[in-house]
Amino acid sequence: MSARPKTVLLAGNPNVGKTSLYNRMTKSFEHVGNWHGVTVGAVGKDVTHNGQIYRVTDLPGFYSLSVYSPDEAHSRDALLAAGGMSGRGAGAIVLNVADANNLARNLYLTLQLIELGLPLVLVVNMIDELKKKGRRLDDGLLSKRLGVPVAAVSANHKGDAVRLMDAVYGYKTQTPTRPPYLDKLPLGGVKKLFAGKAAIPVHAADFVALKLLEGDGYYIEKSGVDKTALKELCGGRDFEADIAALRYGYIDELMRGVIAGEEDAAAHPQNRARAAVRKASATLDRLFLNKYLAFPLFLAIMLGVFYVTFGWVGTSLSNGLARLFTQGVYLPLTDRLTGMGTPVWMTALLGDGVVLGVAGVLKFLPQILFMFLFLSLLEDSGYLSRVAFMSEGLLSRLGLSGRSVFTMIMGFGCSAAAVLSARGLESDMVRKKTVLLTPYITCSAKLPVFAVIAGAYFGAGQAALIFALYVTGVAVALFLAFLFERCIPPLKSGSFSFILEMPAYRFPSPARIAQVIGHNLKSFLSRVGTVVFMLNVIVWALANFSLTQGYTAGGEGSILCHAAGFLSPLFAPLGFGNWRAVAALLSGIVAKEGVIAAVESLGGVTVVFGGDAPALSALCFMVFTLLYTPCVATIAATCRESGLKWTLLGLGVSAMTAYFFALLCRIAGLLFLLDPGLTSGVLLLLLLIGALVVVLRALIKRPRLIRACGYGCGACPAAACGKEPQEAKKRHK
Amino acid sequence: MTLFDVQENTDFIIRKIRGAGTVRRRLLDIGLAPGARARLVRIAPFKSAYLIELRGFSIALKCDAARLVDVVMGGRA
Numbered sequence: 001m002s003a004r005p006k007t008v009l010l011a012g013n014p015n016v017g018k019t020s021l022y023n024r025m026t027k028s029f030e031h032v033g034n035w036h037g038v039t040v041g042a043v044g045k046d047v048t049h050n051g052q053i054y055r056v057t058d059l060p061g062f063y064s065l066s067v068y069s070p071d072e073a074h075s076r077d078a079l080l081a082a083g084g085m086s087g088r089g090a091g092a093i094v095l096n097v098a099d100a101n102n103l104a105r106n107l108y109l110t111l112q113l114i115e116l117g118l119p120l121v122l123v124v125n126m127i128d129e130l131k132k133k134g135r136r137l138d139d140g141l142l143s144k145r146l147g148v149p150v151a152a153v154s155a156n157h158k159g160d161a162v163r164l165m166d167a168v169y170g171y172k173t174q175t176p177t178r179p180p181y182l183d184k185l186p187l188g189g190v191k192k193l194f195a196g197k198a199a200i201p202v203h204a205a206d207f208v209a210l211k212l213l214e215g216d217g218y219y220i221e222k223s224g225v226d227k228t229a230l231k232e233l234c235g236g237r238d239f240e241a242d243i244a245a246l247r248y249g250y251i252d253e254l255m256r257g258v259i260a261g262e263e264d265a266a267a268h269p270q271n272r273a274r275a276a277v278r279k280a281s282a283t284l285d286r287l288f289l290n291k292y293l294a295f296p297l298f299l300a301i302m303l304g305v306f307y308v309t310f311g312w313v314g315t316s317l318s319n320g321l322a323r324l325f326t327q328g329v330y331l332p333l334t335d336r337l338t339g340m341g342t343p344v345w346m347t348a349l350l351g352d353g354v355v356l357g358v359a360g361v362l363k364f365l366p367q368i369l370f371m372f373l374f375l376s377l378l379e380d381s382g383y384l385s386r387v388a389f390m391s392e393g394l395l396s397r398l399g400l401s402g403r404s405v406f407t408m409i410m411g412f413g414c415s416a417a418a419v420l421s422a423r424g425l426e427s428d429m430v431r432k433k434t435v436l437l438t439p440y441i442t443c444s445a446k447l448p449v450f451a452v453i454a455g456a457y458f459g460a461g462q463a464a465l466i467f468a469l470y471v472t473g474v475a476v477a478l479f480l481a482f483l484f485e486r487c488i489p490p491l492k493s494g495s496f497s498f499i500l501e502m503p504a505y506r507f508p509s510p511a512r513i514a515q516v517i518g519h520n521l522k523s524f525l526s527r528v529g530t531v532v533f534m535l536n537v538i539v540w541a542l543a544n545f546s547l548t549q550g551y552t553a554g555g556e557g558s559i560l561c562h563a564a565g566f567l568s569p570l571f572a573p574l575g576f577g578n579w580r581a582v583a584a585l586l587s588g589i590v591a592k593e594g595v596i597a598a599v600e601s602l603g604g605v606t607v608v609f610g611g612d613a614p615a616l617s618a619l620c621f622m623v624f625t626l627l628y629t630p631c632v633a634t635i636a637a638t639c640r641e642s643g644l645k646w647t648l649l650g651l652g653v654s655a656m657t658a659y660f661f662a663l664l665c666r667i668a669g670l671l672f673l674l675d676p677g678l679t680s681g682v683l684l685l686l687l688l689i690g691a692l693v694v695v696l697r698a699l700i701k702r703p704r705l706i707r708a709c710g711y712g713c714g715a716c717p718a719a720a721c722g723k724e725p726q727e728a729k730k731r732h733k
Numbered sequence: 734m735t736l737f738d739v740q741e742n743t744d745f746i747i748r749k750i751r752g753a754g755t756v757r758r759r760l761l762d763i764g765l766a767p768g769a770r771a772r773l774v775r776i777a778p779f780k781s782a783y784l785i786e787l788r789g790f791s792i793a794l795k796c797d798a799a800r801l802v803d804v805v806m807g808g809r810a
Contacts, residue, residue: 063759063762063763064758064759064762066755066758066762068755068758068759101789101790102788102789102790104764104788104789105763105764105788105790108762108764214758216758240757240758240761241749241750241761241766241767244761244762244766244767245766245767245768247766248764248766248768248769249768285774285775289775289777289784291778294778385793388793389775389777389782389784389793390777390778390782392777392781392782392793392795393777393778393779393780393781393782394778394779394781396781396795402782402793402795498782498793498794498795498798499756499759499760499763499792499793499794499795499798500792500793501763501790501791501792501793502784502790502791502792502793
């Protein structure tokens with residue numbers, strides 16, 4: 001009996017539901033979303049089916065085996081290995097996941113997998129959506145034409161994962177139908193070029209020959225063929241375009257009659273529903289992609305998100321939770337402990353250190369959940385892709401891509417997770433810059449810090465102030481992007497292109513919402529329970545014990561007082577040059593919640609922000625917290641995504657930015673306290689002059705649109721597109 | 734003419750993809766092969782990006798990619 005395949009690879013175009021199927025098959029909870037490129041690295045898990053163990057691996061989505069970005073290269077390498085082209089992994093079976101709604105385009109990848117000679121099962125996902133539209137898939141016909149087993153499934157049905165595993169279990173080696181276009185191409189000649197030069201298995205020879213004709217540099221290098229000989233063979237014919245056209249031509253043949261119900265659809269009652277859906281989608285696009293309304297709408301949506309999170313809805317929930325902790329846990333616990341005659345330091349550790357510190361973070365659970373819920377709604381509905389499309393013009397001027405919007409908006413949730421999502425970005429420079437700038441977007445862990453401090457000093461203006469801090473974070477990120485692009489030549493983005501699939505609008509299901517809430521609840525609680533808890537105990541212990549005196553009950557003379565006091569003069573110009581504030585900032589490097597937990601366990605805001613202008617000190621402290629060093633998880637992620645050099649650069653930039661803006665805030669604040677009228681007058685005047693300059697510049701010098709060469713060659717300067725410059729035309733023949 | 738000069742809400746047929754390198758390959762791979770019928774749905778502000786409908790799905794292209802697409806007008810997608 002032949003050995004059954006043990007490795008199962010999930011491969012397919014982006015946003016076809018590979019991860020949803022993977023989650024079903026392996027009972028996992030990997031992140032899914034309604035946009036291109038949610039999965040950025042391969043994830044795998046073992047599954048036992050009918051007594052056989054399978055290693056199921058979910059690969060990042062890609063359109064073709066000629067790749068474009070690092071996450072796609074990952075998928076290509078895994079598939080080439082499976083095809084016996086390199087290393088281990090041969091004998092894998094590939095589940096090629098396709099979207100039933102876009103079958104034609106998905107088959108383009110399927111054909112390449114067939115060319116590569118991989119053991120293949122074509123999985124047509126989202127079959128339920130197709131049925132809802134009143135159409136049917138003739139999977140038998142498609143299977144017969146392709147010579148590949150076809151399984152029509154839906155990731156929404158639990159049972160379909162089992163059917164899929166059955167298909168893998170029952171897979172018998174079969175030879176797919178040889179695509180007829182292969183014989184229309186001079187593959188034999190190409191094969192002679194690499195014969196004997198590289199270890200290419202016989203079954204993949206056609207595939208490699210095709211890729212060489214297409215002129216894919218990766219395969220040219222790998223096969224070691226002579227480039228001039230290859231060029232000669234091509235004889236000036238544009239094989240790249242021809243092969244694409246041949247594949248799509250064959251796909252049109254394959255698809256004939258495979259999806260039924262398109263013609264007789266008009267009579268079908270369900271079709272009216274389908275027309276209504278299409279119409280709704282078009283209406284939404286008219287609104288969200290409207291030239292004038294798109295940006296105001298986006299701002300309104302974000303404002304709404306912040307209003308619910310920080311307005312009375314979120315705040316009253318958080319306050320209720322806080323009351324519950326104080327009255328339900330803190331007071332009874334300390335009473336009980338004191339009654340039992342526990343040592344004072346023990347009561348203080350458990351009461352102030354542990355309960356108050358942890359509760360100080362924990363009470364923000366409702367607000368943090370709101371934030372994550374809204375983010376996932378924006379993501380799942382398909383709206384974020386529209387934002388990316390509309391903001392491309394603005395962001396490309398700042399040297400970023402429209403797709404940076406995904407990463408940056410995810411940064412409102414968790415910077416470390418958001419940084420990973422940058423991997424799908426096409427240009428290396430843009431990707432690194434996006435990674436560097438995402439931590440300036442206020443993450444949900446900074447939310448408790450702002451809420452507590454602003455609540456203590458700014459009372460009624462609290463919500464407005466927090467919103468202003470969020471806006472400052474975004475503004476600083478965009479300002480830095482502008483600075484990098486315009487003033488530091490080595491950090492300028494080259495020209496790159498942006499090709500983004502626009503997902504259909506989808507209404508998030510209740511199950512999905514429950515999953516998002518459950519997942520974030522679990523991760524937040526476990527963070528608070530481990531990292532924040534440990535940090536609190538350590539900070540409290542260091543702050544309340546001295547090497548010489550033992551328990552100090554207030555902190556003067558404690559270990560932390562000496563250690564942090566060493567750094568505190570540095571922060572004196574910013575108005576919070578005391579050891580408690582510095583200690584809070586230091587613990588914030590471990591986790592941002594640590595800042596407020598430390599402040600609470602070191603005696604609360606009133607003790608930390610003393611001096612003659614406590615409110616101003618607190619404000620500068622918040623500005624500093626907003627911009628300074630990201631947490632270790634984010635630093636580690638940055639290092640993984642962009643390398644050590646960029647990470648160090650990022651750390652330097654964030655330290656300087658934080659210090660600079662906090663100092664600016666301090667100076668403006670001191671002037672304001674000195675003479676409120678004059679200072680606000682001057683500030684307003686400066687703002688007006690600034691706005692005037694911007695407007696005048698825009699009016700006088702019509703935006704210089706002429707620079708990009710329009711060939712996407714990478715050598716020409718990045719800029720918006722306008723009229724094509726003659727010079728670039730010359731350079732490109 | 735290129736896709737760059739097409740008006741919103743018009744149908745066109747792809748004639749040729751110009752340029753070289755990865756951008757061109759991606760355009761071909763995603764389905765903008767010669768002969769394909771498509772429709773320009775929306776142009777983003779500053780003419781910075783183009784949203785087209787092709788083979789029943791939508792893709793956004795940056796303006797410089799749009800310049801690479803030679804088109805002829807006409808043909809319902």
